[in-house]
Amino acid sequence: MEGHDHSHKERKQVVNRLARIEGHVRSIKEMATDGRDCPDLLLQIAAVRKALDGVAKVILKDHLEQCVMAAAGQSNQEQVLEDLQNALDHFIR
Amino acid sequence: MEGHDHSHKERKQVVNRLARIEGHVRSIKEMATDGRDCPDLLLQIAAVRKALDGVAKVILKDHLEQCVMAAAGQSNQEQVLEDLQNALDHFIR
Numbered sequence: 001m002e003g004h005d006h007s008h009k010e011r012k013q014v015v016n017r018l019a020r021i022e023g024h025v026r027s028i029k030e031m032a033t034d035g036r037d038c039p040d041l042l043l044q045i046a047a048v049r050k051a052l053d054g055v056a057k058v059i060l061k062d063h064l065e066q067c068v069m070a071a072a073g074q075s076n077q078e079q080v081l082e083d084l085q086n087a088l089d090h091f092i093r
Numbered sequence: 094m095e096g097h098d099h100s101h102k103e104r105k106q107v108v109n110r111l112a113r114i115e116g117h118v119r120s121i122k123e124m125a126t127d128g129r130d131c132p133d134l135l136l137q138i139a140a141v142r143k144a145l146d147g148v149a150k151v152i153l154k155d156h157l158e159q160c161v162m163a164a165a166g167q168s169n170q171e172q173v174l175e176d177l178q179n180a181l182d183h184f185i186r
Contacts, residue, residue, distance in 0.1 A: 011125055011126075011128065014125045014134070015122055015125045015126050018118060018121055018122035018125060019122055021118050022115060022118040022119050022122060025111060025114050025115040025118055026115050028111055029108055029111035029112055029115060032104060032107045032108045032111055033104075033108050035104065037176070038152050038153070038155060038156030038177075038180070039156070039176040039177055039179065039180035040180075041107070041152050042149055042152055042153065042156075042180035042181075042183070042184055043179075043180050043183050043184075045145055045148065045149050045152070045184070046149075046180075046183040046184045047183075048145060049142055049145050049146075049184075052138055052141060052142050052145075053142075055138065056135055056138050056139075059131050059134050059135055059138070060131070060135065062131060063131030063132070063135075083130070083132040084131075084132055086132060086136075087131070087132035087133075087135035087136055087139075088135070090135070090136050090139040090140075091135055091136075091138070091139045091142075
């Protein structure tokens with residue numbers, strides 16, 4: 001699914017955060033290659049997980065403001081809510 | 094801290110998993126750039142988080158087998174356990 005007609009106003013911030021997370025994972029990979037200690041690696045992995053939660057929050061907030069509100073009263077409203085519910089089910093464990 | 098004298102036997106697997114996670118985050122970044130829908134992004138972020146938990150488990154298992162066992166009876170035993178505890182505190186929320 002893509003291209004429904006609304007803007008994601010925080011999308012640039014989301015891309016920037018994901019770029020930082022990508023770099024962070026790359027640096028952890030390099031730490032592992034260099035034989036760095038396990039607790040150091042675990043701390044960095046925990047930091048990445050926290051950053052992922054942060055970007056997920058931004059996406060979710062954006063989604064609630066832009067997508068769900070835009071769908072109110074439209075014919076695809078139930079599908080939008082079902083997609084969101086599905087995403088949340090996978091995210092919140 | 095690095096370079097204490099034992100091998101991390103699963104280190105190659107850890108590096109490979111981190112490389113895959115790095116590629117996965119990059120692809121999510123590209124999805125965000127392309128304007129893909131929020132639920133799609135959230136599903137992929139959840140998958141990355143699961144993959145991070147998987148690699149953390151491998152590192153932890155490796156650490157318990159190699160580092161903590163190796164430290165048994167050595168003078169730095171308490172420091173090793175403290176480092177591990179610290180890492181776990183950050184990881185398990």
